[in-house]
Amino acid sequence: MELKDKLLASFMAFESSVDIDSNVHDLRVEAIKKFEDDGFPTKKLEAWKYTSLYSVLKHDYSVFPKGEPRLEYADIKQYFIHDIDSYKIVFVDGKYSSYLSQTTHDGIDVCLMSAALNKPKYRMVIDKYFNKAARNEGLSALNTAFSQEGAYIHIPKNKVVEKPIQILHFATGTETGLMLQPRNLIIVDENSHLEIIERHQSLTDNPVLTNCVTEIFTNKRAIIDYYKVQNDKQTASLIDNTYINQKQESVASVHTFSFGGKLTRNNLNFYQNGQRINSNLKGVTIIGEKQHVDHNTLVHHIEPNCESHQDYKSIIGDSAIGVFNGKIVVEKEAQKTNAFQANNNLLVSDKATMNTKPQLEIFADDVKCSHGCTIGQLDESAMFYLQSRGIPKKEARALLMYAFSNDILSSVKIPEVKQRITKLIAQKLNVNLGFDL
Amino acid sequence: MLHIQNLHxxxxxxxxxxxxxxxVKPGEVHAIMGPNGxxxxxxxxxxxxxxxxxxxKGEMLFENEDIQELDPEERAHKGIFLSFQYPxxxxxxxxxxxxxxxxxxTRKSKGLGDMPANEMLKMIKEKAEMLEIDRKFLSRSLNEGFSGGEKKRNEIFQLAMLEPKLAILDETDSxxxxxxxxxxxxxxxxxxxxDNAVIVITHYQRLLDYIVPDFVHVLHDGKIVKSGDKNLAKELEAKGYDWIKDEATV
Known part of the structure; x- marks a missing residue:
C-alpha cells in the first residue's frame, strides 16, 4: 500500500485510539481531508522543485509503533548537551519517556502535548493557539491530522527561563520502518525569554521518516532562541515545519545546524504581526555522500518598522545536494522594513550541487531589502597563505571551511551549544584543527 | 642556501x-628592487x-635540494617563509x-610532538613584546579588520614565531x-x-635604511639587470628606475 493510502486508512483507528471528544477532533478531521486532497508534495510544486520525496516515501513505515523500547541514558547521553542544567522532553519511537525527561509545572509549563490536548485546564490555550500558525496544507495538514504527542511549553509573562529546554526524539528500530509526527506548541508570553535545543536522532539503520510541526508564539517583547541540531543517520529523513508567529517587539532566532540525515527539509516560516519585531534565521549546512538538505524559508513582514536577518552557509561535498529557497514578503503597510538575506555556499567536490533561489516580494516603497548568494570554491590565495605557513593542504582546507562557517556560530548564545556545534563541524570536516575550540 | 639559475x-x-x-648565502640580506610589474x-x-x-625553465635549489616539486607547506617546513604583501x-x-x-x-613534519603549551605561551609573549603587539590583538581573528600596518606586523610576528632559515619580505613596507x-x-x-638569510622585496629605498642589505638587485622585465651594494638602492632612490631601463635595453 502507498504511504498516503496507509495514512488515510489509519486515520479512523488513530482517532478512536485517542479521545474522540478531544478539543482538536474537528481540526484533525479537516486536516486529513486536506491531506487527502493535497497528498505529499511533488517536484511539480514550485516550492519542491529541487527536492523529491520519492526515495523517502517508498519505504514501508509503521505509523503507530507498538513496542515499548527502553533506552538507558548512558547510551544516548552523547545526543544531549549534557554539560548544562536543562529541562528535557524526550520521546522514544514517538512515545514520551518520563524517566529520560525532566519537565516542570512550577511557574512555567514544560510538558506534553498529549496532556495539553486532553486536559480541560489547557483548553483555552489550545483553542487560542493550536494550529493557528501552521499552514493547512500537505505535510503540515498530515501532521495536524495525527497530532497527539510532542512538547507543550507555555512560559507566562515576565519569566526568564534560566535553563534551556532540550527536546529530543529518538527512533530505536524496533519497527522495520518508522514514521514519526511530533507536534510541538510553544508559547512565550510578554517579556519572557526562552531557549530551546531540538534534535531528532535515529539509533537504527532502519528507515525513519519524521514529519514534525512546531508552532511558536512570541508575545510582546518576548525572546526565543531556538537551536535545531540535525546530525542524523543516513537512513533517517526529516521534514521540519516550523511556524513562528511574532507579536510586537519580540525577537525570535532560529539556528539550524544540518550535518546529517538522508533527506532534510526545513520549512521555516516567520510571521511578523506587530511593530519593531526582529526575526533571525541562521544556518550552517555541512553535508557529503548523497545527503540532501533543503532550507525553505519565509519571512512575512506585515507591519512597519521590523527587521529580519537571514544568513545561511553551506559546505557541500561528494554528491550531496543543497537547496536554499528564501522568500521575503513585505506587505504594503510594512514601511521601514529592514530585511537582509545572505546565502553563501562552498562546493568542495565536482559532483556536489547547490540550488539557491532568493524570492523577494516587496509591496512597500520605503524599505531596505538586500540579498546575496554565492556559490564558490575555496579561495586559492587563502589556501596558499595557509600552506606557506606550513599548514598542509588537508588541514588548510578544513581551517578555511571552519572559518567560512564560523561567523554563524558567533550568534549562538549558549556556550556549550556553540562548543558542541564547533566540535561537530570539526568532526564533519574530518580533521583535528590542532587547537582547542 | 638559495640557488636560483636561469629561472623562467x-x-x-x-x-x-x-x-x-x-x-643567497646564510647571514646575507638581499634586496630586490624594481618598478611595478x-x-x-x-x-x-x-x-x-x-x-x-x-x-x-631553470633551477631552484634550497640547501642543495631541488624544491621545484615541493608543495608550499613542504617548503615552509624546510624553512622558507614568505611575508605577504596582502595577507x-x-x-x-x-x-x-x-x-x-x-x-x-611544522613540528609534526619533523616527527616532533606538539610544542608544550607553556613553552608556546612564553614564546608568543616574548615575540609579541618584541614587536610591541598588544595581547588583545592576538585573540582577534587573523587579519580580519586589521589595518595595513597591523597586517604587516602580524606577518613579522609569524616570522618571529616560525624562525625560518630564509625570510622573504614582499613589500612589507607598503x-x-x-x-x-x-x-x-x-x-x-x-x-x-x-645562519639565516633575508630577501627584502621593495619598491622604495625607505625600508633599506633600517634593514641594511648586503646586496641590492634590480629587477626589470623578469630579469635582474643590475646588482650592487646598498649604495645602488640610494642611487635608485635619487635617479628613479628609468636609467636602469635604458641601460637594460641598450
Whole structure:
C-alpha cells in the first residue's frame, strides 16, 4: 500500500485510539481531508522543485509503533548537551519517556502535548493557539491530522527561563520502518525569554521518516532562541515545519545546524504581526555522500518598522545536494522594513550541487531589502597563505571551511551549544584543527 | 642556501620571469628592487611555491635540494617563509590559534610532538613584546579588520614565531607609517643571524635604511639587470628606475 493510502486508512483507528471528544477532533478531521486532497508534495510544486520525496516515501513505515523500547541514558547521553542544567522532553519511537525527561509545572509549563490536548485546564490555550500558525496544507495538514504527542511549553509573562529546554526524539528500530509526527506548541508570553535545543536522532539503520510541526508564539517583547541540531543517520529523513508567529517587539532566532540525515527539509516560516519585531534565521549546512538538505524559508513582514536577518552557509561535498529557497514578503503597510538575506555556499567536490533561489516580494516603497548568494570554491590565495605557513593542504582546507562557517556560530548564545556545534563541524570536516575550540 | 639559475616562470602562458639568477648565502640580506610589474612579487611567490605560476625553465635549489616539486607547506617546513604583501583574512581563527597550528604542523613534519603549551605561551609573549603587539590583538581573528600596518606586523610576528632559515619580505613596507616601519624593521634585525638569510622585496629605498642589505638587485622585465651594494638602492632612490631601463635595453 502507498504511504498516503496507509495514512488515510489509519486515520479512523488513530482517532478512536485517542479521545474522540478531544478539543482538536474537528481540526484533525479537516486536516486529513486536506491531506487527502493535497497528498505529499511533488517536484511539480514550485516550492519542491529541487527536492523529491520519492526515495523517502517508498519505504514501508509503521505509523503507530507498538513496542515499548527502553533506552538507558548512558547510551544516548552523547545526543544531549549534557554539560548544562536543562529541562528535557524526550520521546522514544514517538512515545514520551518520563524517566529520560525532566519537565516542570512550577511557574512555567514544560510538558506534553498529549496532556495539553486532553486536559480541560489547557483548553483555552489550545483553542487560542493550536494550529493557528501552521499552514493547512500537505505535510503540515498530515501532521495536524495525527497530532497527539510532542512538547507543550507555555512560559507566562515576565519569566526568564534560566535553563534551556532540550527536546529530543529518538527512533530505536524496533519497527522495520518508522514514521514519526511530533507536534510541538510553544508559547512565550510578554517579556519572557526562552531557549530551546531540538534534535531528532535515529539509533537504527532502519528507515525513519519524521514529519514534525512546531508552532511558536512570541508575545510582546518576548525572546526565543531556538537551536535545531540535525546530525542524523543516513537512513533517517526529516521534514521540519516550523511556524513562528511574532507579536510586537519580540525577537525570535532560529539556528539550524544540518550535518546529517538522508533527506532534510526545513520549512521555516516567520510571521511578523506587530511593530519593531526582529526575526533571525541562521544556518550552517555541512553535508557529503548523497545527503540532501533543503532550507525553505519565509519571512512575512506585515507591519512597519521590523527587521529580519537571514544568513545561511553551506559546505557541500561528494554528491550531496543543497537547496536554499528564501522568500521575503513585505506587505504594503510594512514601511521601514529592514530585511537582509545572505546565502553563501562552498562546493568542495565536482559532483556536489547547490540550488539557491532568493524570492523577494516587496509591496512597500520605503524599505531596505538586500540579498546575496554565492556559490564558490575555496579561495586559492587563502589556501596558499595557509600552506606557506606550513599548514598542509588537508588541514588548510578544513581551517578555511571552519572559518567560512564560523561567523554563524558567533550568534549562538549558549556556550556549550556553540562548543558542541564547533566540535561537530570539526568532526564533519574530518580533521583535528590542532587547537582547542 | 638559495640557488636560483636561469629561472623562467609564466602565468597562463604569459612569461613573467625570464631568466633569474640569484644566490643567497646564510647571514646575507638581499634586496630586490624594481618598478611595478617587473616580476618582484612573482619571484617571491615562485620561491614559496604558489602553483598558479608555472616554472618553465631553470633551477631552484634550497640547501642543495631541488624544491621545484615541493608543495608550499613542504617548503615552509624546510624553512622558507614568505611575508605577504596582502595577507589573507581568516575570520574565526585567532592569531594565536593560527600560529599554534602553523608551528605544530611544522613540528609534526619533523616527527616532533606538539610544542608544550607553556613553552608556546612564553614564546608568543616574548615575540609579541618584541614587536610591541598588544595581547588583545592576538585573540582577534587573523587579519580580519586589521589595518595595513597591523597586517604587516602580524606577518613579522609569524616570522618571529616560525624562525625560518630564509625570510622573504614582499613589500612589507607598503602601508606602514614610520613608527610601524621602525618596529617591523627592528624585529627583522633582531631575528637576523649568521645562519639565516633575508630577501627584502621593495619598491622604495625607505625600508633599506633600517634593514641594511648586503646586496641590492634590480629587477626589470623578469630579469635582474643590475646588482650592487646598498649604495645602488640610494642611487635608485635619487635617479628613479628609468636609467636602469635604458641601460637594460641598450
Amino acid at each position: 616562470a609564466s602565468i597562463d602562458g604569459k612569461g613573467i620571469l625570464k631568466g633569474i639568477n640569484l644566490n 617587473s616580476g618582484k612579487s612573482t619571484l617571491a611567490s615562485v620561491i614559496a611555491g604558489k602553483d598558479e605560476f608555472e616554472v618553465t 589573507v583574512e581568516i575570520p574565526g581563527v585567532s592569531v594565536t590559534n593560527f600560529i599554534k597550528t602553523a608551528i605544530n604542523e 602601508g606602514l607609517d614610520i613608527d610601524a616601519l621602525r618596529i617591523v624593521a627592528s624585529g627583522v634585525n633582531k631575528l637576523k643571524s649568521k
